[in-house]
Amino acid sequence: MLPGSPFTPERLVRARRQYRRCTLCEHRCGVDRAGGQRGACGAGGRARVYRHRIEYGEEPELVPSHLFYLSGCNMRCAYCIGEADAFDPSRGRVLSAPFFREAVAWGQAREARNVQWVGGEPTIHLPAVLGVLAACRPPVPLVWKSNFYGTEESWDLLDGCIDVYVADFKFGNDACARRIARVENYLAVVTRNLGLVAQRARLIVRHLLMPGHFDCCYRPVVAWMRKYLPTVPISVRDGYLPRWKASEYPELAALLERDAGRRARALARDCGLEVIS
C-alpha cells in the first residue's frame, strides 16, 4: 500500500463486511450476500463486468472515458437502456485484479483519460471495486457514475478514493421514482447524498429527460440544484429512447419532444446553473 493511500486494510475490511449484512444502498436489505442470500438487487458476493470500452459520449471533460459496466442494479427504471444486462447480476465476467489490471492497460494504450465505474449500479459492488482498485491502483482519475441511492456508509467507504462523481438525478419527486424505478424515499436519499458528495470531490449532476416528465421531474431537479448546489454543473441528456419496459408506461412509450433538450438547457441556464452538456 502506498503512503497516504485511501485503500487502507481497515477500509477494505469494513467494505467486505457489507457482503455479510448488506446496507450498501437504501433498500437496506441486510442480507448475507456472501452466504447466498439475495436482496433487492439480486447480487451476490462477486461483481461482474458485462462490458468495458472507451466512450466519447460522456460529459466532454471526461472523454475519452474507459467505462466498466457492472451488472446488477438496485433500481428498476422501466426505460433502462442497459436492459437485461443492467439488472441481471450473473452477466459478465468476474471482476478480478488480473482482469482489471489488463483491462486498464488496454484502456491506457488507447489514451483513456480515466476509469469510470457504471452499471447497473456500481454501489452494490463497492467492496469488490475497492478490492481491485487497492490491488491495481490505476494511474488515472476514477469516476463513479451512480444513481445516488446508496447509504451514507457507502459514501464514507468511497470517500478519498474517487475523483469525480457523476450523479444520475433521475426523478423530481417520490411518486415518479416509486412508479417507474420501484424505490422508496427517493428524493430525501438522493438529495442527502448529493449534498454529502459535493463537499468531497468533483460532482456532476446528470439528468436524462423523460417524455412527459419535464414539469414533475426536471423542473424540481433544477429548482433543487439552484437552491442547494448552485455551483455544481448539470449535464442534460436528451437521448431518451423507449427501451426495456417503457412501453408499459403510456408517457414513457413516446419519444422525447423535439425541443425538450433546448428548453431544458435554457431553463437551467436561466437558473444560473452551469450546463456542461
Place this chain on the structure above:
Amino acid sequence: MEPDDEAAISEITILPDGRVCVFGASEALIALLAALDPRDAGIRRRAAPLGRPRAEEAHELRQDPAALCRGRPRRDEEPTG
C-alpha cells in the same frame, strides 16, 4: 468477432423525425459525427481529444464517404514512425 470489437460497437437509433441517438459513442463514430456536423458544439467538444490527425481523417471521410465501407486501421495498427 473478438470480444473487444463487440464491446466497441456504438448503437445508433434514428428517430422518425431525423434525430440521431447514440449509445456508447466510439472514437470512430464521434469522428464521423464531427465530420458530418462540425457546427454541433456538443460533438465538437467530445471530438476535441481526437486531435488533429483524427480531425483530418474525419475530413477525409467526408470527402470520400466510401472510405467508411473500406474501414480504417485501428490506432494500434497504425505505423508509428
